[in-house]
Amino acid sequence: MSSTNQNETLGILVCTHSTLAGGFKQAIEMLMGPQENFETIGLYEGDDIMDLSKKIIELIQSMQTHKNVIFTDLFGASPTNSAAMTLVDINASIVTGVNLPMLAEILTLRNQQLPFEDLLMDIVAKGKDNIRIITKEMILEG
Template identity: 40%
Template sequence: MKHKFYGKDGVIMIGIILASHSNLSKGVRDAMNCIMGEQDKVKALSLNVADDINKFAPLIAETVDEMDNGEGVLIFADLLGGSPCNQSGKLLTSKNVKIVTGLNLPMLFAAIEARSQGMDLDSTAQYSIESAINGIQNLETVLTMNKNQKGGN
């Protein structure tokens, strides 16, 4: 029987796995830790040039088993169609996972927020996607809009 993992605030937590080529996933996790402090149930997995790709899917499966407390695991992969994504995709029919591509900080922050509010796996995945999309902006456009709203020239 799996034990449910409760975060510091008593909420059962969805596990989060960051899967990427090279050390992108570790860099995103480290940036998250820098901004938000270390978070429970967030792991980074990297597929490097010298790694055996056939060992990556079993590593992801093992990590999912470790991280899943019954609420499921959200996997953020760096690139649609890339090896970390494709290897994670092998778990879609056998594990309680959702896979979202385009790994970035806004989606990770959203997932942490959503799971802390007790959102389920599907809702957490969708909220993360929306936050990632909304996080992509042209700064010049944003600054111009803000200036115009404040009545500046």
């Protein structure tokens, strides 16, 4: 298993439909302050997915990181498909179904010496664990 190295910051790119990725970045910076090697890009109506793939490669290369994680909003949708097309050109893994807890977790843990695969499994678990249903009955029961 490969490990993330404290001297090798992991690059993070969030790629979603419309302005969702930018909203995630604003929320993260509100909670955690500015983050290095954390980029976002959105796909808008009428955009070409090949152009999006090129922009993804450019953003990943601009971070000058050895390993990268691309977060996308929907498995099988255009942002994910565009990101998948870039994997032959960049060193990255894709995590679909992005949510705020996942991003906070990876930004907190990315410089620790964890096996890369374990880090990815941890952030997926964190994302799933934060999906809950809260009902009126639960509140009333205390």
